[in-house]
Amino acid sequence: MQLSDAIGSLTPTARCILDELKDWHKRVEKHGSKEIHPSYLLTLDKLPEALGKYTNLGSQGKTENAIHHALRLLLDLDHRGANRVMYVYPYLIKSGSKITSKIALIAPQKDNKTDTIPYRQACFRFSQELIKMLLDNRSKKGRNWDETNPGTLLIQKNKDGNPWLYPKLGSLESEITSLVRKGFGTVPYIPMTDFLIDFVNYAKEQNLAIGILNDYHIVLDQLEILPDGSFKKLPEVVNQILAHLDALETFTKDHLMKIAREAKYEVFVDKMNQYFQDEIFSSIEEKMNPEDRVKRFLSLLESFPFASQKGNQAQVIRETVDTGMKILKRLSEEKGSVIHRKDDNIYSTMKQSVMSKIPEYTKNNHSLLRINFEDEVASAGITSPEKASEYIKRLKDDVLSEFSYQEEKLSNGKSVYYVVDHGYMAAVIHKLAFESKGNPELKKQLEFAKTINHRLSNPKHPELNNKLRPDAIAKMNAGVKDLEHEEREWEKSQDIKSKFNVVPGLMTFFVCVLMFITAAYYLRSAVPIFFGVPFSIAAGFMAALFFREKTSEEIREDIKNSGKFGNVGDWGKSSGGGGAMSSSSSDEEQPTSQKEEKIANIYKAADNFVFPKRFNKITDKVLDPKSLKSRIYENLDNIKRNNLTLAKEKNDDKIASTVEYAVLQSVATILIPDDVAVKDMPSTILINRNDLKAALFRGQLADFYREEMNKKKFDKKLVKYYTYLINTVEMEYYKYLPKKRI
Numbered sequence: 001m002q003l004s005d006a007i008g009s010l011t012p013t014a015r016c017i018l019d020e021l022k023d024w025h026k027r028v029e030k031h032g033s034k035e036i037h038p039s040y041l042l043t044l045d046k047l048p049e050a051l052g053k054y055t056n057l058g059s060q061g062k063t064e065n066a067i068h069h070a071l072r073l074l075l076d077l078d079h080r081g082a083n084r085v086m087y088v089y090p091y092l093i094k095s096g097s098k099i100t101s102k103i104a105l106i107a108p109q110k111d112n113k114t115d116t117i118p119y120r121q122a123c124f125r126f127s128q129e130l131i132k133m134l135l136d137n138r139s140k141k142g143r144n145w146d147e148t149n150p151g152t153l154l155i156q157k158n159k160d161g162n163p164w165l166y167p168k169l170g171s172l173e174s175e176i177t178s179l180v181r182k183g184f185g186t187v188p189y190i191p192m193t194d195f196l197i198d199f200v201n202y203a204k205e206q207n208l209a210i211g212i213l214n215d216y217h218i219v220l221d222q223l224e225i226l227p228d229g230s231f232k233k234l235p236e237v238v239n240q241i242l243a244h245l246d247a248l249e250t251f252t253k254d255h256l257m258k259i260a261r262e263a264k265y266e267v268f269v270d271k272m273n274q275y276f277q278d279e280i281f282s283s284i285e286e287k288m289n290p291e292d293r294v295k296r297f298l299s300l301l302e303s304f305p306f307a308s309q310k311g312n313q314a315q316v317i318r319e320t321v322d323t324g325m326k327i328l329k330r331l332s333e334e335k336g337s338v339i340h341r342k343d344d345n346i347y348s349t350m351k352q353s354v355m356s357k358i359p360e361y362t363k364n365n366h367s368l369l370r371i372n373f374e375d376e377v378a379s380a381g382i383t384s385p386e387k388a389s390e391y392i393k394r395l396k397d398d399v400l401s402e403f404s405y406q407e408e409k410l411s412n413g414k415s416v417y418y419v420v421d422h423g424y425m426a427a428v429i430h431k432l433a434f435e436s437k438g439n440p441e442l443k444k445q446l447e448f449a450k451t452i453n454h455r456l457s458n459p460k461h462p463e464l465n466n467k468l469r470p471d472a473i474a475k476m477n478a479g480v481k482d483l484e485h486e487e488r489e490w491e492k493s494q495d496i497k498s499k500f501n502v503v504p505g506l507m508t509f510f511v512c513v514l515m516f517i518t519a520a521y522y523l524r525s526a527v528p529i530f531f532g533v534p535f536s537i538a539a540g541f542m543a544a545l546f547f548r549e550k551t552s553e554e555i556r557e558d559i560k561n562s563g564k565f566g567n568v569g570d571w572g573k574s575s576g577g578g579g580a581m582s583s584s585s586s587d588e589e590q591p592t593s594q595k596e597e598k599i600a601n602i603y604k605a606a607d608n609f610v611f612p613k614r615f616n617k618i619t620d621k622v623l624d625p626k627s628l629k630s631r632i633y634e635n636l637d638n639i640k641r642n643n644l645t646l647a648k649e650k651n652d653d654k655i656a657s658t659v660e661y662a663v664l665q666s667v668a669t670i671l672i673p674d675d676v677a678v679k680d681m682p683s684t685i686l687i688n689r690n691d692l693k694a695a696l697f698r699g700q701l702a703d704f705y706r707e708e709m710n711k712k713k714f715d716k717k718l719v720k721y722y723t724y725l726i727n728t729v730e731m732e733y734y735k736y737l738p739k740k741r742i
Helices: 005-009 012-030 044-051 064-075 117-141 150-154 172-184 193-205 236-262 266-277 284-288 291-302 312-334 336-365 373-379 385-402 422-435 440-457 470-499 502-523 527-546 552-562 579-610 625-634 636-641 644-648 652-666 689-693 695-711 716-730
Strands: 087-095 098-106 155-157 163-165 209-213 216-219 369-371 404-409 415-420 668-671 684-687
Touching (some): 012 064, 044 098, 044 172, 064 087, 087 172, 087 193, 098 117, 117 216, 150 155, 150 236, 155 236, 163 236, 163 312, 172 216, 193 209, 193 216, 236 284, 236 312, 236 336, 266 291, 336 369, 336 385, 336 415, 336 422, 336 695, 373 385, 415 422, 415 440, 422 470, 470 716, 502 527, 579 644, 579 652, 625 636, 625 652, 636 644, 684 689, 695 716
Antiparallel strands (some): 087 098, 155 163, 209 216, 369 415, 668 684
């Protein structure tokens, strides 16, 4: 931008604008700010007020038309800005919940030439955050396309007041122009080419827009995909295709068909009439695949003999149709990328699901999560074998780079992975150590967990156990060590038992010794004792060995070798004749099953009233026997209405007693040890098992107990009491939950 020799030929309004801008820039410089900021610049909306002080400028020189004409002269729009003496550039601001624009005017006139790039960059940099917000929102929501006639957006009235096709109204540039236009207020709009270029380039850099033509871009929307792999809503590119196809069809009917009839292009008219008679898209599936109809329509348009048409009107129609066809062709080509984006979108969703599931599962279950990456990808709906292989590898790399794992090879040659969030490693080992006895799967997980822990400990991983408190880690590790010590001692004793049975051995020894002592007494000789003691020891040893506890395998082998019990299978169970026993067992279990079902139904009727879903504080869901009775009586009528069996009973005390029994059978009951119990504090805590399973509930309850403990921190008994409750709720809670059946 440079000062022109033709400034003297400017209108009075234009000269006043230049003078005002010169003064404005000088005032900004006096503030001493080296950085250019849009808020320091004069904006178009303030210009009428600024011109008000120029008394030599008449009222006609301050009108919107006068200002618009002055701006055109200053920007030299008639000569494409070759001799412009002013620069304009918009920036975005937030007005309430909406985003609008301001038009900055720049003309320092300090030097003969002014570099506009710093002003351009400053304004755009200021707008970037809102631009990103606009693009993100646009990619999520999409445009308000008319489902019946999507092309109406592209059909607007021309200067003559007649409907006309404007294909580029569907572009991102058109959307931004509408936003920038607000900054002009009542002043006629002047194209902001630089801003559109910067906006589109930024959108493409952020991977939020794709180019169709040089001056036509569309937003790269976020695909919404249903679990079955279908689209919840149509992608942007498909909506664009449908809109342009509909608009071009409408324009063809209104203008091209008219020309064809007048020129008697009967073949073209017949083909078009036949085309328009065909049923248009009636379902989302058909809308998702408009390619055949697009190809057919474009082929018909290309067959129109535009070359034989003369006159400006025919030329304008041809240019409009050509532009629409170019856009429609490019959109159809771009639609192929939707499938790739769909797979990428599915992968992102799948990855997010798996990555969030691992820490949540570890935190809530304190065990390893078994993941089969092939199954995860297959369940996500990715059908392409090449894509599936690629995503299996990507998912595996993403998950295993973030979390700790142990690989297990299956018999079919494939692998599954046991994955864990190592931030809870000590809690995982602690729980598995206590629950793995008699459970092969948990036993295997325990070994894997120990292997992972050893791997992370040498050298120590910075995130190992970082989600647990140090005192809790120490306590859990000590508990595991004590348990392992007990198991080793038990294994030693079992090993001895498996080799020797001490009781028969001792009995045999004493009997033999007694016999030899008796013999020595009657024979009046020490010889029986001399030979008898070694013999007694040997006999006792042999008896202990012979009468040892045999393993189940040895027992089964003995039964097999004996040849007896021919109808006994390998596992020591009768292979036939078990029907009567089974029936008898079933008859015995049936009343028990009915009783359990009755208790479950009563508890179900009372649950929402005893342990309310809505509560003011977390302790409303924690009861003791006394408060349980009170709450049952408070809600007795509601409970009776929820259970027909109870409704028939007349005695309220009996009903309350029955409900209390059902609740006690169905909740987690935490008994406070005598050495921890405090007078006037509940020694029995009752909690809904579903609540106790929930990590959020446990966290809130533990936090409440901590607050109470801090209030009573000088009372050692209460501190001990609350510490026990906190530890139980956070660490030992699983002991109060029903064991899972394997």
